[in-house]
Amino acid sequence: MTALARRNALQLGLAALGTGALAACTGGGHGRGDGPHTGSGSGADAIELVSSDVRRAAGDPGLVAPVVAGLDRFAGRLYGALATTDGNLVLSPYSVLVALGMTLTGAAGATAEEMRSVLGVGDLGDRWHRGVNALTAHVEGLAGRQRRADGSAADLDLETANQIFGQRGVGWSADFLDLLAKEYAAPIRAVDFEAATERARVLINSWVEERTRERIVDLVPEGALDNLTRLVLVNAIYLKAPWEQPFEKELTAPGVFRRGDGSEVEVDRMRRPDLTGGLVTGDGFRAAVVPYAGQRLAMSVVLPDDGAFGTVEAAVAGDGFARLLAGAAPAAIDLTLPRWSFRTQAPLGDVLKELGMPTAFDDERADFSAMTDEDLFLYISAVLHQGFIAVDEEGTEAAAATAVVMRTESAVVTEEIVVDRPFLFVVHDVEHHTPLFVGRVTDPTA
Template sequence: MAQGEVDLAGSDTARSEGDRAAIPGVVAAMHGFAGDLYGELPADGNLVVSPYSVVAALGMTLTGAGGHTAREMRDVLGADDRFHGGLNALTTYVEGLAGPVPHRDGKEIALDTANQLFGQRGVGWEKAFLDTLAREYGAAVRTVDFEGAAEDARVLINDWVAGRTHDRIRDLIARGVLDAATRLVLVNAIYLKAPWEKPFEPSSTRDGTFHLTDGGTTRVPMMSGSPYGALTRGDGWQAARIPYAGGTLAMTVVLPDEGRLADVEQEVVRGGLPQMLAGGRGTTLDLRLPRWTFRSNAQLAGILGSLGMPSAFGSDADFRPMTDEDLDLRIGEVVHQGFVAVDEHGTEAAAATAVVMETTAMPVTVPFHVDRPFLFVIHDVEHGTPLFLGRVTDPGVGAVG
């Protein structure tokens, strides 16, 4: 087989429907993990991550963990015995939100997720590991040659991610991350494109003042509209839920009171996302919202270690359930990239996460004027699954095509 070509090593096990009753527990665990992760990410500048994508990639990795490594990973993820089945059912539900929007001529939701593993050719992967990946994640192992052609494998993985995210996530894995010691890369990708329930009129967009964290101001395109949404308030913040077409997906914008951004971010870290996503009372919003487009990159190995799963990255990592060979696998790196674009028509967002395994040798209108730093969460309405979570401190910085 030529360098760069792939073969498939999988299981005959069909994907199950998952455990629908376990969905609330999985979403609650995801909220907790999202807060923990947010608290460890850079505290300055624009940010977008997909808690869902990171959890899915780590969930696949957990299926091949054993002993103290598995215990640490379960604690960090908040995973119980029903976690994989619940995440499977949640993924099926989320993917089911895609498609034409009933009674909305021409409007359509694009929402795709995908899992894929890329493993070293010739390695014997344990049947139980492959069966669980197939049953709960719909994933198989595509075999590549990290030992002899690591750069070819990197390009192939990045091309797969770009294809699954409509080219919004490019070069997820940088040069040098993969080498001859790499044995397995577990990847999740998610892509969303959703029109607003009530689009903003482009002709109503005007440059407006946005207040920066350092006390300065900048002028940015500010959209104006009056959608029917939902408003809720908490200590030092107010949140507006802005529906996408069909009402099954929404963006919740969390606007801190002046000078309270740090306090609100700490509330997210302490587990406050469910309250912020609760929805509140329905109302017509006098909404002013900036346009923004940017992407974020993050290497999560150090963060995940500090959150409570250090053994997964060390010489004492236990991933023996992955393979019947004596490989002494550990996680070398966890890389994540997110993209978000918000304009008058709707939202486009994408993210991907790669876990790199290596040998130890891996009516009355309510004003809601978003003119200062804010947080955003893109989520399904029924469960509040945090598909994307981010912060905007300067909507005019980091614009990408």
């Protein structure tokens, strides 16, 4: 069937649908079910949450390692594609993977095969979703009250949430919704993209802002949705993590940071002369592993040798971040690190096509037939991502959100590391090296 014929058939189908009921699904972002209930509003711009008794499953912890291995390769390729432009960069490969994973639950045929290849599903097949579920549970389990080695306590906040916004009146497949509920704890909210597009956009952005403590704002920009939008799948992640050993503010002082082009800028440089952390020494780089409170989460600051920044980035794009994080040896580090804060907004559609999943974006060939029981043709019109990070003497605050928009048609040695030139960073859990946030700092003042 041609796109025009599909469009004509779709218009007839939508006219026949009227205001039918939305299929039910589970409730509960942050990994918790809300229980069976229906919330409703009134008017064309109302929002409705419909939940079923399907609860989030436990996932399969034995699949976490292969899921993280695939995620790491995906993170490297995604970073490499975005790093072709100049400037600072922050993104959450984890968030992108989860949002696309939810979308994959409704894909079929060549569309699904391409998506599995890009996401690193490998031979896990549908078990991959159980692994993502278990990984999310592991990530969420890193949060809470932490006890530092010196006996002090600190709160580490790390939350994730998934939400689906679907066109009111569409009969979504029960299998599709049940899988989203079971492995992603993703409830569906009925909105009216047709008659109240802007209201739906505002509601989506408000949900993201609430889940990210207003660090991610206007994830879905004006014009990204229209009256042919049928589904928006969203993941949000928020982190506020204090250091295991906070930097002393009295030691923060102005200093020089050399940009990649050789120019210099004055920045505020923090210093911890007695950091107990980890040290990775590799081909063309050194990395300081700086633990957060409780030492189950860390930031690895990857400092390429002079003249080797491009080589290290190219290696990341080809092999992922794992080799930058593996083999850390306990070390006492005299660490000097700039303070920085910035955000990145990145449309990922063209990037994902280039990485190997063009069919999902093709309005002639995309196959998301598993999403709905109706004769409704769907394709991805946009994948929107925004990341935020702020690093200071106390710790790190970071947030990210991703929206998939679907349209119809050893011995302790003291090492001195002065981070005074462009560097990469990875916020990761210590056990699996899951790349929760990655990026680079080319100018801390930008």
